[in-house]
Amino acid sequence: MAGQREEMAGQREEMAGQREEMAGQREKAMRSQVGKARLKAALIKSTAAQLREANERLVVATVRAQTMADAAEQTTVQMAYMAEHDFLTGLPNRALLSDRLAQSITLARRYGKKVALMYLDIDHFKHINDSLGHAVGDRLLQSVAKRLQACIRLSDTVSRQGGDEFVVLLTEVEDAQSAILSAEKLIEAMAHPCLVNGHRLHATLSIGISLYPDDGKDAEAIIRNADTAMYQAKKSGRNKYMMFTPTMNDRAVTRQSIEQALHRALEKQEFVLHYQPKVSLDTGTITGAEALIRWQRPRHRLVSPKQFVSIAEECGLILPIGKWVLHEACRQAQDWLQAGLDLGQIAVNVSPMEFHGKNFLSGVREILNDTGLDPRHLELELTESGLMQDSEQTAATLLALKHLGVQIAVDDFGTGYSSLSYLRNFRIDTLKIDKSFVQDIDGDAGEAIVRAIIAMGMSLKQRVVAEGIETQHQLAFLQSHNCKEGQGYYWGRPVPAEEFATLLAGKTFKC
């Protein structure tokens, strides 16, 4: 029994050992399972984190891509807008206008309708820009743009062509009269001054109108003819509209042929100078001569400067022509002086474009050196509008001329679009009373203006020369008001150099 008990206890022990061993194995297995599970969990966690991170990156990238796509689209829209609109005024530009005009013409052709095109230019805009600065000029353009837009229907177009030029397209008009009504509305819209940076600016418009199909069969002809009509509106006094007429084109063709002929005239030396005396109203002696250009055009009569100087100014040919005039006048004056003739001063007309050209001053110096003329014998005649441009540069050029010893005269005094402050700022030697005032001496207004200019010149210690004296009555009036010098047909028209030499040599004029 005891043996049996021992054996049973042994068996129990063995079983317990086996149980322990099994428990140990189970624990080991469990630990290993837990370890694996933990590992798996860690793996899952890290994978999830990686996925999350990747997903976030993907989201960020997607958002970025979308933002870039939006920005690209916005830029494309902006660029398309900018390509078709004017930056300063926001109006359709030349390209968009051409497009709309072409479309309107196509529709008008199909439905038998009319289209009107108005070419607009702000009168004297350059003066405003030059005297008050570009910032004021820009604001004025914006203000004009708004007024124009307020006058037209939504289906019509106001565009800015550049500078101070605008084009208005009226897509459906019954006849010329409806276009004229619109032009009158635009002119009326400018009747009140524009307030810009404290300035009250009176901007007026010159408008040229052409109609499809009456004045042209395609967009190009319609624009060109409206531009031609606008040019005529400017020439005939500004602040008005003009309908295109075919004779305007004849004038444009004539202008074109004069321009071409002027090139040849320069090459072939077809220009000559005539001289008109300036006369002392006290003694009748010659105090100087004004050099005036004429054109000996082959197979034509002597051509007056009125017929070609403005064309030469528009196409830039006035620069070489003006240089020739200055050289020839100085050469001739020096010849007379060397021949012992008492010339006084030779006066030469200078166009604003020449005066403001970058080589003007050096050109004057060069010509004086070349001809040997003492600068004191040279007087340059400038118009008020020429003096009003770019006042700093003008002051510097005038000062340099004064240092050289050259005299400065204001031509056509009283007719310019200017303020009188330049008389204080620039040292002007001579005021030339415009002939329109002298010829108006018989009327009260003319007399008052002439008296005022003489008085102003005297108090500013300037010489005053009355231009365009034709009658004894005008002469007597000027003498009685102490005007010291004059010029005009009363003594004679401008004459060629040889005739002028005879005048210089001999005679004293009656006065």
Ligand SMILES: Nc1nc2c(ncn2[C@@H]2O[C@H](COP(=O)(O)O[C@H]3[C@@H](O)[C@H](n4cnc5c(=O)[nH]c(N)nc54)O[C@@H]3COP(=O)(O)O)[C@@H](O)[C@H]2O)c(=O)[nH]1
């Ligand atoms: N830039 C340049 N302009 C020039 C030059 N030469 C002339 N001109 C300008 O052309 C305009 C016309 O000149 P012109 O036909 O020579 O007429 C001048 C005189 O003949 C005329 N005049 C003179 N006296 C009288 C008169 O008693 N009555 C009358 N009706 N006309 C008269 O006036 C013109 C001179 O004018 P101004 O120069 O304003 O003193 C004219 O604008 C010229 O300036 C040139 O070389 N360069």
